[in-house]
Amino acid sequence: MKIKNVLQAFALAAVVLFTACSDDDTSATYLSPSAIVSNPADDEIDVARNKVISVDFSEEMDPSTINASTFIVTQGDVTIEGTVSYSGTTAKFIPKTNLSADKVYTISITTGVKNLAGNALETRMERKFTTNINVAGLAVVDLGAAGNYVVLAKTAINNNPTSAITGNLGLSPAATSYITGLSLTDFTGYATSAQVTGKLYAADMASPTPINLTTAVENMTTAYNNAAGRPLPDFLELGAGNIGGITLTAGLYKWTSTVTIPTDVTISGTADDVWIFQISGDLTMSAAVNITLQGGAKASNIFWQVAGEATFGTTSHSEGIILSMTGITFQTGATFNGRALAQTAVILDGNTVVQPQ
Known part of the structure; x- marks a missing residue:
């Protein structure tokens, strides 16, 4: 009888102990989480315009509750577009474009954010x-x-x-025979063509043409790398690569894939403004589409850095300096105000090409 009573007392104690431990272990799930640290910190000044904004939480959160509706960045009444991500206990906001200079921004984390137990943030941050x-x-x-x-x-x-081409043409290290369809007349160190207002040069012509072309090609590669290496884009993945119908203001643009121009585009700015377009894939402009300059913008200040092929559709009109790692093709009747600088071939088909002023 005594043994039975002892066993019953031990069992009761075990139940009480288990219940107490269970309550202790789960008590945290009944507490509201909090957002404890932000970067930039509250009232921080002189923040970089390409800053990745982050918020750390007091515990692991439910990732499905951290999104563009609950992690918001605003400037005045304007909501900033960007990408929200979450890992561990940290949420991040990457603005779609660089933030404006000398402006006050607000980071907001709403009470729609919840922890793994479903408890909402205790207060809006x-x-x-x-x-x-x-x-x-x-x-x-x-x-x-x-x-x-x-x-x-x-x-x-x-x-x-x-x-009808206005300006000089150069080819190196390939020889003169790789310039076709221009009916060349040879001179010492250069050639001419009825289709070209300027001179044509190739690597097998008389000195000093070969060394001049070697330098020009090296400079072309350096310019390509310079354009490709510019950091801190003002516009990232604009239009998901489709920039048709958009007015492009001055700045650095970056795409990690192909860019298409299916409808007319306006490049707007002053004569001192600069545009650099970093394109990791191809650049394709549709037939009869026009790029128009506005406000004094100059073709000589517009740089298209294209890792893939640059193709300009029939009767299209384009502007700027094309720096292509691959080929540049102007289809029938396309017109171009700028420079076509290719690390492989340039293909022309009844085109009007004019060097920028």
Whole structure:
């Protein structure tokens, strides 16, 4: 009888102990989480315009509750577009474009954010920060000796007559025979063509043409790398790569895939403004589409850095300096104000090409 009573007492104690431990272990799930640290910190000043904004929580949160509706960045009454992500106990907001200079922004985390137990943030969190003052504008890409040519290529310049080209053409390390469709007349160190207002140069012509072309091609590659390496884009993945119908203001643009121009585009700015378009894939412009300059914008200050092929559709009109790692193709009747600088071939087909002023 005594043994039975002892066993019953031990069992009761175990139940009490288990219940107490269970309550202790789960008590945290009944507490509301909190957002404890933000970066930038509250009232921080001189914050970089490309800042990735982050918020740390007091515990692990439910990732499905952390999104663009619950993690919000605003400037005045304007909600900033961006990408929200979450890992561990940290949420991040990456603005779609650089923030404006010398402006006050507000970070808001709403009570829609919940922990893994489903408990909402105890209070809405708000933090403010101020961006740094605007620095000097984007610098032009230095073309060096490549800027002496309206068309410069390494492997071939092929033309389907009849084109009208204003400016010099250069080809290196390929020889003169790889310039086709221009009916060349040879001179010492250069050639001419009825289709070209300027001179044509190739690597097998008389000195000093070969060394001049070697320098120009090296400068072309350097200019490409300079444009591709510019940091801190003002616009990232604009239009998901479709920029048709958009007015493009001055700045650095970056895409990690192909860019298409299916409808007319306006490039708007002053004569001192600079545009650099970093394109990791191809650049494709549709037929009969026009790029128009507005407000004094100059083709010589517009740089298209294209890792893939650049193709301009029939009767289209484009503007700017094309720096292509691959080929550049102007389809039938396309017109172009700028420079076509390709690390492979440039293909022409009854085009009007004019070097920028």
